[in-house]
Amino acid sequence: MAANGFKSPAPVLPGLGLHSFHNDSPPFAGAATSEQGEPDHISLDPSDQNRFASSSHDDSHLKPELHYQSQHAHLIAPFPNAPINTAHSNQATPTQAQSILNPIPQRMPTFSSDEHLSSSRSRRLVSGYLFGNPPSPVGTKDIPADMAKAVQALQAAKAPAAAAGDAARDSKTTSPRPSPNSEDEGRYPLPTPPIQDRDSPPLSAPYKSYSSPNPNNALALEQSTQALGAVSLNDGPETGAKLNDGGAVMAGSARITGTDTGYDALEGRNDGEADLDLSAPQAEGGGSGAYLRGEAAYEFPRHRLRKTMRDESKIPLVIVACGSFSPPTYLHLRMFEMAKDEIVESQTYEIMAGYYSPVSSYYKKAGLAPANHRVRMCELAVEHTSTWLMVDPWEAGQSEYQRTAVVLDHFDDLLNGGEDGEGGVIMSDGKKRRYKIMLLAGGDLIESFGEPGVWSEPDLHIILGRFGCLIVERAGSDVWAFLLSHDILYHHRRNVIVIKQLIYNDISSTKVRLFVRRGMSIKYLLPNSVIQYIYDNKLYRGKIGAP
Ligand SMILES: Nc1ncnc2c1ncn2[C@@H]1O[C@H](COP(=O)(O)OP(=O)(O)OP(=O)(O)O)[C@@H](O)[C@H]1O
Numbered sequence: 001m002a003a004n005g006f007k008s009p010a011p012v013l014p015g016l017g018l019h020s021f022h023n024d025s026p027p028f029a030g031a032a033t034s035e036q037g038e039p040d041h042i043s044l045d046p047s048d049q050n051r052f053a054s055s056s057h058d059d060s061h062l063k064p065e066l067h068y069q070s071q072h073a074h075l076i077a078p079f080p081n082a083p084i085n086t087a088h089s090n091q092a093t094p095t096q097a098q099s100i101l102n103p104i105p106q107r108m109p110t111f112s113s114d115e116h117l118s119s120s121r122s123r124r125l126v127s128g129y130l131f132g133n134p135p136s137p138v139g140t141k142d143i144p145a146d147m148a149k150a151v152q153a154l155q156a157a158k159a160p161a162a163a164a165g166d167a168a169r170d171s172k173t174t175s176p177r178p179s180p181n182s183e184d185e186g187r188y189p190l191p192t193p194p195i196q197d198r199d200s201p202p203l204s205a206p207y208k209s210y211s212s213p214n215p216n217n218a219l220a221l222e223q224s225t226q227a228l229g230a231v232s233l234n235d236g237p238e239t240g241a242k243l244n245d246g247g248a249v250m251a252g253s254a255r256i257t258g259t260d261t262g263y264d265a266l267e268g269r270n271d272g273e274a275d276l277d278l279s280a281p282q283a284e285g286g287g288s289g290a291y292l293r294g295e296a297a298y299e300f301p302r303h304r305l306r307k308t309m310r311d312e313s314k315i316p317l318v319i320v321a322c323g324s325f326s327p328p329t330y331l332h333l334r335m336f337e338m339a340k341d342e343i344v345e346s347q348t349y350e351i352m353a354g355y356y357s358p359v360s361s362y363y364k365k366a367g368l369a370p371a372n373h374r375v376r377m378c379e380l381a382v383e384h385t386s387t388w389l390m391v392d393p394w395e396a397g398q399s400e401y402q403r404t405a406v407v408l409d410h411f412d413d414l415l416n417g418g419e420d421g422e423g424g425v426i427m428s429d430g431k432k433r434r435y436k437i438m439l440l441a442g443g444d445l446i447e448s449f450g451e452p453g454v455w456s457e458p459d460l461h462i463i464l465g466r467f468g469c470l471i472v473e474r475a476g477s478d479v480w481a482f483l484l485s486h487d488i489l490y491h492h493r494r495n496v497i498v499i500k501q502l503i504y505n506d507i508s509s510t511k512v513r514l515f516v517r518r519g520m521s522i523k524y525l526l527p528n529s530v531i532q533y534i535y536d537n538k539l540y541r542g543k544i545g546a547p
């Protein structure tokens, strides 16, 4: 079998030997192509894992562990109580197993190779970080006129008194943006309506309380917000109810309710997101709730997935974060943005989307709220604040725990598979190119790779070799030392990108849960929409460790 599961063995990149990293770079910076490939016979199928263990492949340094894994693969589970699903879920088993065992299954489209692209690109993925990166082009173009109008109406209603005084300043700060000529296009955002002056009240503050000289402003605001389905405005029960009607069209996303949920304006939980982004594309249909209740079929979220590339000389990349997200915090959101900066800087990949995949309730971890709540909280966290992040409820909705390798394989199927899948990215010449999928994880999660009985070695080869890892440094874990010491990580080091946290953020879900339990403020640690959801659903109030 080919080293990377689908393609021919990855070539050794010229100049990328063990000691050939850029002088400024720590080890392991590299394009996402493993120089050594993987051992043969890596598979998600347990019988194939056995074959892998007994294979004659000359990976003698790995063999003792592999032998151990072959005998104990069926026991490998992250926690003693977590049932391990040795193959796929009901829906996925036959096709996904096939996709691993057969390098190019019939239903898969053929793809042009990405390997050659890597060789011409900067490999300073880690320390080559330049301050002042141009912002990512994602989501900066084509703002519909009605949205632009809505934002302007919002502005007018929000700070009417300040409007005149601020006009001169606004025009100064917004006008000198570079014009979108061909060179700049995609590097700078096209002029967008100013969302909000930083000194203004929050977007969702009750607008009636700011004396608006023109009541039509407020009316226009409400109408346009309803048209957009935005739900961040709230003026107590009456307005909240109206706005929620609008929000309901978006993935069942109504998020703010009335006073019966303990809303207290002084506590400010209903404040809107400071970073509300009205241009964020929204999902249509019933959302994940119906699927998780077993009332609707699973649908892969695609509303923010880019299907074509801006720069076809790059490798199309989808980033997937697996985890508990109980609850999701600003750290979990920042992880993606940190990864984005690193990727933009590397110039090797083009980000096509980012996904959260909350683990199911079968993952026996203290403090894990039920899966439907965690999925919804993740959706709320990204719904109006991001233009490129989505939440995939598939893993959360499975009736058994799904290993991370299986989850990534699910993404591969949906993004690159030919039937229900996207079939890859459509290039301008009509050909398809595979989406590369990488796991985004914190340093602590990566260090758990070394804990006996938590990850199977074949799975690690799949995760690190066939996919790849973006590792966000975490305070308290020495990622570099671990990378050096871990055989499989080292083996696949060119498929691993370590992301330095330039502003350390160590917001912890565990502490957030404790704060809730102790009645302490969690504001500014996670999006207000998520805070509101936690209170509305009375999450994390039980004894420590309970949801
Ligand atoms: N402070 C942090 N720095 C870097 N990565 C982090 C940090 N906190 C969480 N992560 C990463 O976020 C992902 C999802 O985390 P997850 O919700 O499973 O755990 P957690 O945030 O540590 O929560 P808990 O406190 O409940 O254990 C994991 O990959 C984890 O490593």
Ligand SMILES: NC(=O)c1ccc[n+]([C@@H]2O[C@H](COP(=O)(O)O)[C@@H](O)[C@H]2O)c1
Binding pocket: 077, 078, 322, 323, 324, 358, 359, 363, 365, 402, 403, 404, 405, 445, 448, 454, 455, 456, 459
């Ligand atoms: N064997 C495995 O696939 C394996 C082991 C441990 C954790 N995980 C995943 O890591 C993520 C985060 O786990 P923790 O919250 O325990 O750090 C979860 O999505 C979990 O499923 C996977």
